[in-house]
Amino acid sequence: MKGVLLVNLGSPESPTPKDVKPYLDEFLMDKYVIDVPYLLRAFLVRGIILRKRPENAAEAYSKIWTKEGSPLVVISKNVHKKVQNKVNVPVALAMRYGTMTIQKGMQELKDKGVTEILLLPMYPQYAMASTKTIIVLAEELRKKHFPEMKIKVINSFYNKKDYIQNLADSIKNHLEGFDYDHLLFSYHGIPERHIRKTDITKSHCKMNKTCCVTASPAHEFCYRHQCHETTRQVVELLGIPKEKYSQTYQSRLAGDKWLDPYTDVEINKMPSKGIKNLAVVTPAFVADCLETLEEIGMRAHEEFVENGGENFKAIPCLNEDEAWMDTIANWINDWSNNN
Template identity: 75%
Template sequence: MKGVLLVNLGSPESPTAKDVKPYLDEFLMDKYVIDVPFLLRALLVRGIILQTRPKKSAEAYARIWTSEGSPLIVISKRMHKKVQSLVDIPVALAMRYGTITIMKGLQELHDKGVNEVMLLPLYPQHAMASTTTIVVLAEELRAKHFPEMKFTNVPAFYNKPDYIQALANSIKKHLDTFEYDHLLFSYHGIPKRHIRKTDITKSHCKIDGSCCNTESPAHEFCYRHQCYETTKQVVKLLGIPEGKYSQTFQSRLAGDKWLTPYTDVEINKMPEKGIKKLAVVTPAFVADCLETLEEIAMEANEQFLHHGGEEFMAIPCMNDGDAWCKTVANWIKDFQKE
């Protein structure tokens, strides 16, 4: 029997330092997130970061927390419910970090008689710190607890026409209500070394401005290329002219060389360039979360206005929109036919 496991990032149980700390520990101690030897990672995370970061992160979570709980969890549950209503095989929801674990999701499917699982990480673009860590953990759990199960891993869907169409329609709906000067595509940042580590050719990715536009097998796992490709296809579909849009990367950690240009730096410079009305979309996420609601809709908004901007629109993610849920349901139906 076939079934589906949808997997997103996760969330702390509450916006308090007490609950944020174990969540951050699990997240940052993941070797695919901070990819340094264990002892150094433990020193960085437990010796330095977790001494101050939980309080600051808890304050950020508190700004976006709803009466129902974490926005990412609430939205993911709604999306899961809609998708399940559109298909006739079991669909479970899990998070890579936190209490809605992949183990629980697999157990739920197992208890319903599922032995063939469509594993769908809810990340459009492939990255070590998102897709890889989900697939690796799920496989470890399968081998240990559910050896009779078979996985079909859904690859990054950054350029699938139906995803691009759903994303473009979602963006257009908001742009139609806002007379913008510029549309910014802000993607989650990753360290540059992650790009090189996922280069299966071991030679293509130079992050030099040209390699992402030169055909290569490396693009199958290149986060940077996939981000630029998503942007390229969406602006083509929406007919947005050159010069009226740009792309940046957000959420970097200090001490590493991360993908550039940086979202906050670029946004702060825009008003002096004549961009007074800015729309920002975050296509690395399918559901609104801390990075979209607090970092962009609140912080970036405040900074843009502070530097002379006049109007700012944070375009919501696709969340549990009907078109997006139908798109995922159609992928599941294709899986059923295989």
């Protein structure tokens, strides 16, 4: 019997330092997130970062928290229900970090008689700190607890035509009535070394202007290429001229060289360049979360206005968009019917 496991990032149980701290510890101690030797990672995370970050993060979470709980979890649960209603195989929901564990999701499917899982990390673009860590953990759990199960993985969907159409339509709908000067595609940042580590050719990635547009097997796992390709296909579909859009990366940590240009730096410079009406879309996410609602929707908005901007629009993620729900259901039905 076949079944599906949808997996997203996760969330603290509450927007308090007490609950944020263990969540951040689990997240930041993941060797695919901070990819340094264990002792150094433990020193950085537990000796430095977790001394102040839980309080700051809790304050940020408290600004976006709803009566139902974490927006990411609430949206993901609604997506799960809607997709389940559109398919004929069992669908479970899990989070990489927090209490809604992947093991619980796999157990739920096993209890329903599932022996073959379609694993769908809810990230359009592949990255070791998002997609890979989900895939690796799921396989470890399969070997240890569910040896009779088989897992089929959707590594990424950044260039699937139906996803691109959904994203383009959503952007178009949310821009209706907003006379924007510029559309910014802001993707979650990652360290440049992560790009090099996922280069299966071990030679293609040069981190320059040409490697991401030069065909290579490396692109199957190249986050940078996949971000550029998502942007390219969307603006082509919407007919947005080159001078009216750009691409940046947000949410960087101090210390390492991360993908650039940086979202906050670029947004703060835009008003001085004559960009007074700015729209921002965040296509590295399919569900709104801390990085989209607080970092972009609140902080970036406030800084844009402080620097002379006038109108700012944070375009929501696909969330529970009905066409997006149909797309996920179609992927599941195609897999369940044809394999």
